[in-house]
Every structure is written in C-alpha cells, then in structure tokens.
Amino acid sequence: MIRWFTQNGVAANLLAGIVIVAGLFTATSIKLELFPELDLDTVSIAVPYPGAAPEEVESGIVELIEDRIQDVEGIKKITATAAEGYGSVFIEVERGYDATDVSDKIKARVDAIDNFPEDAEEPTVEELLIRNEVISLAVYGDADVKTLKEVAEYIRDELNVRESITQVDIKGVAEFEISINVSEIALRQYGLTFDEVVQAIRRTSVDIPGGSIKSRGGEILLRTTGKAYTGAGFADMPVITRADGAVVRVRDLATVDDGFVDDPLVTVFNGQRAVLLRIFAMGDESALDVSERVQSFAREINRDLPEGIQVETFRDFTYYLKGRLQMLIKNGIYGLMLVLLILTLFLRPSLAFFVMLGIPISFLGSMLFLPALGISINLASLFGFILVLGIVVDDAIIIGESVFTQFQKHGGPGVEASVAGTKRVSI
Structure with a gap:
C-alpha cells in the first residue's frame, strides 16, 4: 500500500483532496453534544x-x-x-x-x-x-409563585413552537393541586355524607362522548365537556338538587383551594423567588445550536414579559464543550506549527509542508467515519482527538525524519527512500 501510493502520486493527491473536501462537509453535519448517548x-x-x-x-x-x-x-x-x-x-x-x-x-x-x-x-x-441538559433558564421577579409558573409554562410553549426545542422541563416549583376541604358542619346541615360529595364530583367532572348525528350537511359529533380544570370549575359543580329546586354546590359544602401541593421547596435566583426551566438537546439537535437559540430567545422574550419579571440564562453546559473544541483547535495549530518549524530547520521545507499536510488530512479522514459508526462530537470523543493529536504530530516528525535519513544515506530514487524510511519506523 505504501509503495503503491508513492508510485502513484496523482492518485494519492486526488484521494487526499477527496478526503479534505468530504471531511470538511461531514464535520459540519456531525452532531455536537455534551456526552455520548447511553x-x-x-x-x-x-x-x-x-x-x-x-x-x-x-x-x-x-x-x-x-x-x-x-x-x-x-x-x-x-x-x-x-x-x-x-x-x-x-x-x-x-x-x-x-x-x-x-x-x-x-x-x-x-x-x-x-x-x-x-x-x-x-x-x-x-x-x-439519559438526557443531556444543555442550558437552564430562570424566571424570577417580584411576583407570586403561581404567576411565575404560568410565565414559565408560556416560555416553555414558546421554546417548543418558535425555537423547535422539544425537551423543556419546569423545575424548582411544586406541582399545581386543587384541594377541596369539605366542612363536616356543612355536611350535617345539608344531610350529606363525604362519600356522596366525592361521587358527585366524579360523576360531574368527566368528558363523555355522546355519539353522532348524521345530517345532509355531514356528520355532527356530540360530546359533553364537563371536566373541571380550575378551582372555580370544581366549586361550581352541583352535588344535589333539593326538593324546592335549590342546587347545593361544592362551594356550599367545602373550601376549594386552587394552589400547589404541600412542598417545602423554595427556589431563589438573584435574591428573588424563581421558577427554573431545564433545556435538553434530543435526537439530532446540536447542543451548541440549542444553547445559542435559547440565549437569543431569552434576550427577546424579556421585552414581552410583565413588569417585574425577568428571564436569565445560567448553567450553560456547552461552556465545557466549547472549551474542549477550542483546546483541540489550538493544539492542532500548535502541532502544525511545530512540525513545520522542526522539519524546516533540520530537514527540508518541502518535506515539512507535506508532512504537516498529513495531520489535518488524517483528522478529516476520521470525520468521514464518525456518522456511520454512530459517534458524535462530544467531550469524550474530543478528549480522544486531543490525545491522538500528539501521537499524530510525533509520528509525522518521526516518519519525515526517517525518510530524509534514508535518502541521505542511500540516495537513489525518492520513491524508494520514502518506502524504506516509512517501513523502518512502522510496526
């Protein structure tokens, strides 16, 4: 294989060009995430x-x-x-x-x-x-927890629709709960039992399909929509109708509290009550792209929020991914400069250039196979790239020096020196 490529320079250069172009194209489409999917x-x-x-x-x-x-x-x-x-x-x-x-x-x-x-x-x-959290949003301000949660739900829906972000969880606040506290005195006054109130609520708070009516204009579907979703809806439910026509409703027998479950959880952000939103990257979503869209969205949505309520991003985990990417790029540049400098000083500039060119070609070639193997660019794979970068740089210098030494000692055609020098240091 080594001899064939050295003897067929046009084919080697053409393959190198294909690897560079295809590698650059593939690298832009590889999924970026914090950690690999497990x-x-x-x-x-x-x-x-x-x-x-x-x-x-x-x-x-x-x-x-x-x-x-x-x-x-x-x-x-x-x-x-x-x-x-x-x-x-x-x-x-x-x-x-x-x-x-x-x-x-x-x-x-x-x-x-x-x-x-x-x-x-x-x-x-x-x-x-295992979901990879990308970034978090804090909805905070001078408002009650119910208002903050309603704003957080609105922001979640906007992220789903406007930014096409599929996974947004609301955290840092208790779940909504409608509690009905029945008075024993009121039950005795109206001659009812607790179980009768429970059964009345169960019978009333339901949505029931009622069949359909066929007409010349088409088919009409019938459905009763009696399910309650708010405290006022439950309070207005009838329990019994008395002989005089008076309707006894839930509000006559109980106190309806439209609030939260009993939970000591209190979330504070910048010294004010807050509700948190955790944003995840799912499927083929890029973590860096999701982070950028969320930060841009947060800046825009602040103009439309009620006075006294703000949205702020925090805990951006792409910070570590960006840092690892920057480290790889920086080390790659240093490696290229090191190879070019050392081989130019001690060997030949032309040899230094072609050896240096082999470093990005090897990395771009590996990019071609990542999607087929189901591997993304994440903290783990970037660590592997950084680790291998040093090996590639060392190998490039060693092979270049070996080929040059072989040529100086034995002379002859450069092809033979290239083959012999490479084989001498290969395993």
Whole structure:
C-alpha cells in the first residue's frame, strides 16, 4: 500500500483532496453534544396509590404488574418497590433486545390490567434515558409563585413552537393541586355524607362522548365537556338538587383551594423567588445550536414579559464543550506549527509542508467515519482527538525524519527512500 501510493502520486493527491473536501462537509453535519448517548436498557413502571400502605401497594399494584409482564420476551430482571402511596417496577432488558420494543410490549400488558384498586392512579410506563441538559433558564421577579409558573409554562410553549426545542422541563416549583376541604358542619346541615360529595364530583367532572348525528350537511359529533380544570370549575359543580329546586354546590359544602401541593421547596435566583426551566438537546439537535437559540430567545422574550419579571440564562453546559473544541483547535495549530518549524530547520521545507499536510488530512479522514459508526462530537470523543493529536504530530516528525535519513544515506530514487524510511519506523 505504501509503495503503491508513492508510485502513484496523482492518485494519492486526488484521494487526499477527496478526503479534505468530504471531511470538511461531514464535520459540519456531525452532531455536537455534551456526552455520548447511553442506552440504559431499563423500563420503569410507576403507579401512584394515594393513602395506601406498602402492603396494600404490594398486593394491589406490584404483584398484579409482575404477574402480567413476567413472560414478556426480552426481560432479564424485574425489581419492584412498594412504598407508602407509591409502587414502582424496574425491568432490565436482556442484551440483544430493543429496549423500545420491550417497553411497548410491557405498556400493552400493563394497560390491559383492569383490576387495579379504584383509588390507584394511571400507571406510567417509560424507557429510562439519559438526557443531556444543555442550558437552564430562570424566571424570577417580584411576583407570586403561581404567576411565575404560568410565565414559565408560556416560555416553555414558546421554546417548543418558535425555537423547535422539544425537551423543556419546569423545575424548582411544586406541582399545581386543587384541594377541596369539605366542612363536616356543612355536611350535617345539608344531610350529606363525604362519600356522596366525592361521587358527585366524579360523576360531574368527566368528558363523555355522546355519539353522532348524521345530517345532509355531514356528520355532527356530540360530546359533553364537563371536566373541571380550575378551582372555580370544581366549586361550581352541583352535588344535589333539593326538593324546592335549590342546587347545593361544592362551594356550599367545602373550601376549594386552587394552589400547589404541600412542598417545602423554595427556589431563589438573584435574591428573588424563581421558577427554573431545564433545556435538553434530543435526537439530532446540536447542543451548541440549542444553547445559542435559547440565549437569543431569552434576550427577546424579556421585552414581552410583565413588569417585574425577568428571564436569565445560567448553567450553560456547552461552556465545557466549547472549551474542549477550542483546546483541540489550538493544539492542532500548535502541532502544525511545530512540525513545520522542526522539519524546516533540520530537514527540508518541502518535506515539512507535506508532512504537516498529513495531520489535518488524517483528522478529516476520521470525520468521514464518525456518522456511520454512530459517534458524535462530544467531550469524550474530543478528549480522544486531543490525545491522538500528539501521537499524530510525533509520528509525522518521526516518519519525515526517517525518510530524509534514508535518502541521505542511500540516495537513489525518492520513491524508494520514502518506502524504506516509512517501513523502518512502522510496526
């Protein structure tokens, strides 16, 4: 191979040109991320069961799930936990199976379970993935937590629509909760029980399809939309209609609090109450591109926010990626200068130039194979590039010196000296 390329200089130069052009084109399209994607091969099932003891969770939730999914193909290990008010099951996927396919099969089995306890909430089945956070936003200012969270939700939706950023999580604030505190005195006054109030709310707060009506103008779908989403909606729900036609509503029996779950979590940013948004890069999204778009968006959105509320970026993890990229570029330039300088001083300028040219060609050639191997440019791969850079520079100097020495000692055609000098230091 060495002899063939030395004897066919046109082919070698043409191949080098192709590698340079194709490598530059490929390098601009390789995904940039903080860390490589890791597949945990794990599926999780979570089922909240408010007010239940661990024994009840085990018998009513965990055992049902284990019995239903144990024969799913591709499962290596099942680990279950029953805690107060909560049950979880973790499934480790056997090597060689697609975790997404196994997750879909498990979800189908769990969704088919129809004898969960009545008070248990809907199970959540998801494949565990390691997400790479890119940057965070802080929504803070002189406002109550509810207003801050509403602004954060608006910003999340704007990032999804305007900037096409798919993964934005709201953190640093408790979840919304509508609590209905029924008065025992009011129940006695109206001759009702707590269970009757609960059943009335369940019957009323539902959306029910009512079929369809076919007409000459087309088909009309009927649907009752009675589900409540706000405290005012629940407060206005009827519980009973008395003999005199008077309607007893939830607000007559209880106090409805449209607020947050009981959580001691308090988030402060720049000395003021805040809500945080964590932005992730998913799929083929470039971490550097996501960071730039979020910072530009933050500067623009501040002009449209209510007075006293601000948005600020922080915890930009692309700082480390940019630093590693700059280190690679800087070391590459120093390596090229070092090779050119040493070989020019001690050997020949023409030899120094061609040896120096081999360094970027070798790196651009490696770029051609990264997408095919599923490798992105991240902190780990950049560390490898920086490590190999020193080896490539050293090898370039050693091979150049060996070829020149061989030519000086034995003379003869330069092709023979190139082949012999390269083989002398090759493994």
